[in-house]
Amino acid sequence: MHLPPLASSVFVVALGALSALPLGGAAAAQERGVLGWGRLLTNDAIGDGKDRWRTGSYVLSYLRGPDWNGSLPAxxxxxxxFRFRLETIAPADxxxxxxxxxxxxGALSLGLHTHFEAAGLEASVGADAVIVGPQTGISSLHGDLHDLLGLPTPNVFGGQIGDEVFLTVTAEVGRTLTLGPNSTFRPFLEAQAGAETLVRVGGDFTFGQFTTGALMLRDTSTGQRYRGVAGSGSEGLSLIMGGDIAEVYDSEYFLAGDAITPSDTRKRLRAGLHWQGAQSEVFYGxxxxxxxxxxxxxxxxxxxxxxxLQF
Incomplete structure (x- = not known):
């Protein structure tokens, strides 16, 4: 696997940060408390309505640390x-x-990530064990759901990507730039190696209070940002828009002997609305x-x- 110099630099930072995790010791661990939970459900049934390709995922993040004051530690x-994620990728038929x-x-991943500030940049690094194949039980559950709903029985599970576990390291750096009283732009660079190896560059605009004082996380398949730790809690609507382009070097989700050719580049464009009420919030993107x-x-x-939703 060969990565360009910029991506290699990001991975050096990532590995250094991961190796530093135990340095906090027992005292630091005792000071940590629950900071928040982040979650995001993605499905093409609430997108273009077609059951195909990047068809569905769910991510759940549990964050612990010292009291959150709205800024990342150094x-x-x-x-x-602590990140848990499920994803299904499927042919169109x-x-x-x-x-x-x-x-x-069918992919299930369990990971540990850390978020901090380095040289004026917002950084996150982490590692996930990405478990794929029938061993996850995802394809069995998929088939049972089709039976329960009276849908045709899928005939693709026999040829699915087989049982494997891929250690996947991900690092992202970005900087939030203030454009106005309630608007920001955050360019970012991401590098990933493991189940899929790629380098991605992009940016996200926010108009409103959605990200103010919050610890934001990024979904793997869509790039949508979701809140792991709440921020200002200001009521109202926020608009989020962003996009990125990735250079793809390798993907374990394609087999060398298959008749298809993985694309060298991937592009994503995203937009979403977030509503914050007195006790509840809703995001759709x-x-x-x-x-x-x-x-x-x-x-x-x-x-x-x-x-x-709280009532």
């Missing part, structure tokens, strides 16, 4: 994010798949995803939702 390891379509993937392999006949749009 030391990695003080804030820890689950019953009679086209031989020039991608294989089914749409993400356009470009083709991930050369034979993919179309792009796709997936929807993401997050509800925090």
């Amino acid at each position: 030391t990695p390891g003080q804030i820890l994010e 689950l019953v009679t798949p086209n031989p020039l379509d991608r294989r089914y993937v 749409l993400t356009w995803l470009s083709e991930e392999f050369d034979q993919q006949p179309d792009d796709q749009i997936v929807g993401s939702i997050n509800l925090r």
